Amino acid sequence: MKLIIAEKPSVARDICAALGGFRQASRDVWESDRYLCTAARGHLLELCEPQDFDPRFKQWSFHLLPIIPERFRIKPKPDVIPLLERIRSLVERGDVTGVINACDAAREGELIFREILAFCRTAKPVERVWLQSLTPESIREGFSKLRPAEAFEGLANAAACRAKSDWLIGLNATRALTLYMRRGVPRDSADAREVYPAGRVQTPTLALIVRRWHEIQNFQPIGFYRVEVQLRDHDGSPLKACVIDPKFKKSDLHPERKEDRFFDQAGAEQVVAELGKLAEAGAIADLKRKVSKRDQAPPPLFHLTALQQTMAQRHGWTAKRTLEAAQRCYEEHKTLTYPRTDSPCLPSDYEGKVHDIIDSLSGLDAFREAADGLKKNGLKYKSERFDDSKVSDHFAIIPTGKLKTGVTHGANLKKDDDALLYDVVAKRFLAAFQSAARHIKIERKGTIKSRDGMIHLRAATREVLAEPGWLATYGKQRDPEAAKVAASGDESLPVTGARLETGATRPPPAIDEAALLRLMQFAGRHVDDPELAAALTAADGLGTPATRAEIIENLKHRRYVTPELEPTPKGKALIACLDALSASRLTSADLTAALELRLSQVQRGEVEAIEFMREIEAYTREIVAAVRAQKH
Numbered sequence: 027m028k029l030i031i032a033e034k035p036s037v038a039r040d041i042c043a044a045l046g047g048f049r050q051a052s053r054d055v056w057e058s059d060r061y062l063c064t065a066a067r068g069h070l071l072e073l074c075e076p077q078d079f080d081p082r083f084k085q086w087s088f089h090l091l092p093i094i095p096e097r098f099r100i101k102p103k104p105d106v107i108p109l110l111e112r113i114r115s116l117v118e119r120g121d122v123t124g125v126i127n128a129c130d131a132a133r134e135g136e137l138i139f140r141e142i143l144a145f146c147r148t149a150k151p152v153e154r155v156w157l158q159s160l161t162p163e164s165i166r167e168g169f170s171k172l173r174p175a176e177a178f179e180g181l182a183n184a185a186a187c188r189a190k191s192d193w194l195i196g197l198n199a200t201r202a203l204t205l206y207m208r209r210g211v212p213r214d215s216a217d218a219r220e221v222y223p224a225g226r227v228q229t230p231t232l233a234l235i236v237r238r239w240h241e242i243q244n245f246q247p248i249g250f251y252r253v254e255v256q257l258r259d260h261d262g263s264p265l266k267a268c269v270i271d272p273k274f275k276k277s278d279l280h281p282e283r284k285e286d287r288f289f290d291q292a293g294a295e296q297v298v299a300e301l302g303k304l305a306e307a308g309a310i311a312d313l314k315r316k317v318s319k320r321d322q323a324p325p326p327l328f329h330l331t332a333l334q335q336t337m338a339q340r341h342g343w344t345a346k347r348t349l350e351a352a353q354r355c356y357e358e359h360k361t362l363t364y365p366r367t368d369s370p371c372l373p374s375d376y377e378g379k380v381h382d383i384i385d386s387l388s389g390l391d392a393f394r395e396a397a398d399g400l401k402k403n404g405l406k407y408k409s410e411r412f413d414d415s416k417v418s419d420h421f422a423i424i425p426t427g428k429l430k431t432g433v434t435h436g437a438n439l440k441k442d443d444d445a446l447l448y449d450v451v452a453k454r455f456l457a458a459f460q461s462a463a464r465h466i467k468i469e470r471k472g473t474i475k476s477r478d479g480m481i482h483l484r485a486a487t488r489e490v491l492a493e494p495g496w497l498a499t500y501g502k503q504r505d506p507e508a509a510k511v512a513a514s515g516d517e518s519l520p521v522t523g524a525r526l527e528t529g530a531t532r533p534p535p536a537i538d539e540a541a542l543l544r545l546m547q548f549a550g551r552h553v554d555d556p557e558l559a560a561a562l563t564a565a566d567g568l569g570t571p572a573t574r575a576e577i578i579e580n581l582k583h584r585r586y587v588t589p590e591l592e593p594t595p596k597g598k599a600l601i602a603c604l605d606a607l608s609a610s611r612l613t614s615a616d617l618t619a620a621l622e623l624r625l626s627q628v629q630r631g632e633v634e635a636i637e638f639m640r641e642i643e644a645y646t647r648e649i650v651a652a653v654r655a656q657k658h
Contacts, residue, residue: 027060028123030126030155033129092650093201100145117146126153128157131156133185195612207220207600229600233604235593239592249528253527255301260519301521305521310518311473314517315517317468317511321463325454328370330365348447350443359444371410373417384456392452396453403460411459460495466511624638
């Protein structure tokens with residue numbers, strides 16, 4: 027008999043239901059002829075605190091830093107000791123011949139199981155089941171492909187190194203910075219009790235918000251002018267155009283400059299006056315009508331960060347709210363696949379399953395038309411959607427094929443959340459395999475002959491939808507005027523007037539959750555070192571899809587930012603402090619990039635875990651030394 031250990035009871039129940047033949051032996055323990063099954067509740071053990079090594083470390087003092095244990099130890103969380111003892115008793119049962127790791131198929135899930143295994147101190151053989159979804163079919167398939175635990179040693183080593191490195195950097199940086207920020211503060215004041223948590227992901231994320239805030243505060247608007255020209259179209263309706271510079275070239279050094287902007291008021295007013303005279307004289311604008319076609323490919327399948335961005339933009343959801351709803355759809359309803367994924371693709375052998383899911387979705391009114399269209403016309407963009415090279419631990423978030431009705435009103439809020447999220451994912455799934463949408467773009471550019479030469483202008487650009495393609499999934503229809511506007515040709519339109527418009531450049535937008543998620547995901551673009559940038563891009567940026575929501579919530583909880591993601595005085599003070607201390611590496615993505623590069627090497631077996639930890643210890647000493655030097 028083998029013991030199955032799942033990460034949480036709900037998953038254990040799903041496994042038992044899928045494999046069949048189980049009866050409940052006791053609380054959260056199920057038994058069949060072949061298996062015992064039980065569950066953890068997330069992390070049951072944690073790294074020991076400094077005072078667990080030495081009581082002196084309970085005191086926060088510079089002379090005790092850095093704190094670097096000779097050997098890390100783990101300890102049970104206080105409220106889960108009975109659960110751990112129960113799992114150990116099951117592992118030690120005489121009829122249990124082996125253990126199956128059924129924790130989440132990811133680095134953190136591997137760590138949760140390995141910690142339990144270390145607590146149990148068993149020498150019994152261990153196998154791993156890797157579950158992509160919790161449908162009965164997927165569970166049975168996973169158990170038919172069990173792999174030895176040794177195949178995941180690299181993953182386990184990387185998970186342990188990640189936890190230890192976060193402990194070392196976070197604990198020592200937090201204590202050093204807190205002590206530094208408290209210097210000169212009266213002991214009886216509230217500031218003397220303020221703590222300044224820091225970490226390799228949280229602090230660079232805070233820096234993104236603070237630096238954008240400073241950009242906005244320091245922004246100096248630049249005024250400009252536009253010359254609007256009024257024309258009369260063929261049907262007698264007014265048509266707006268603007269004067270442009272035909273020699274304009276875009277410059278990264280002067281992003282405020284555009285072809286229709288004047289920065290000389292007198293010059294712009296002179297053009298307006300000239301156009302007014304031309305209008306009175308019955309001048310004609312000679313326009314060339316250019317028609318072009320633009321194909322808009324369907325968006326890729328969702329990974330978690332993309333789903334969080336979409337829900338933030340469309341519905342104002344926080345990243346946390348999206349993750350919680352996606353997790354319920356995965357665990358409770360079984361309607362979506364594993365949500366904590368960074369991949370927008372599916373395995374190459376999954377095409378048959380996709381057809382099965384489409385068949386299921388055709389049974390719901392909300393998706394029937396799009397699903398039936400795919401069944402009739404076949405799947406498009408298959409090479410982009412089925413790509414083994416872009417599937418790591420988990421594939422894209424898609425429906426499982428278990429039917430789910432649309433949004434229900436008047437029901438429990440969480441149920442509404444789950445149904446809405448399901449609708450968003452299902453529509454994206456159907457759209458991703460459809461043909462491109464085709465737009466027809468109409469541009470009009472031309473000249474007006476004046477006394478001093480030619481005045482160049484651009485009329486308003488128009489775009490119409492000629493073929494909806496994947497956009498039909500979202501209710502878009504072909505524009506009835508598509509055929510009429512498709513013809514190219516020259517036009518001569520009367521000039522009826524002109525006027526001067528004023529404007530000013532705008533500061534960059536404030537960061538909201540959707541923007542922050544994107545900045546975290548693509549943080550590698552702001553890393554100068556090509557190798558580190560590539561590592562951070564491969565690691566999907568700052569944090570992981572599974573942790574970004576928690577990172578953002580922690581920034582709010584620790585009062586570094588407001589609920590609207592505006593930096594607080596505390597948040598701004600921490601980043602200013604780090605910049606002043608020449609410890610800016612802790613505020614940039616470079617540190618995370620370097621760590622992710624090394625962690626990936628540990629996972630592949632290219633770097634020993636002990637070598638990785640030596641590097642982390644050296645950097646920890648560097649942080650403390652930088653703060654201590656400034657203190658004195």
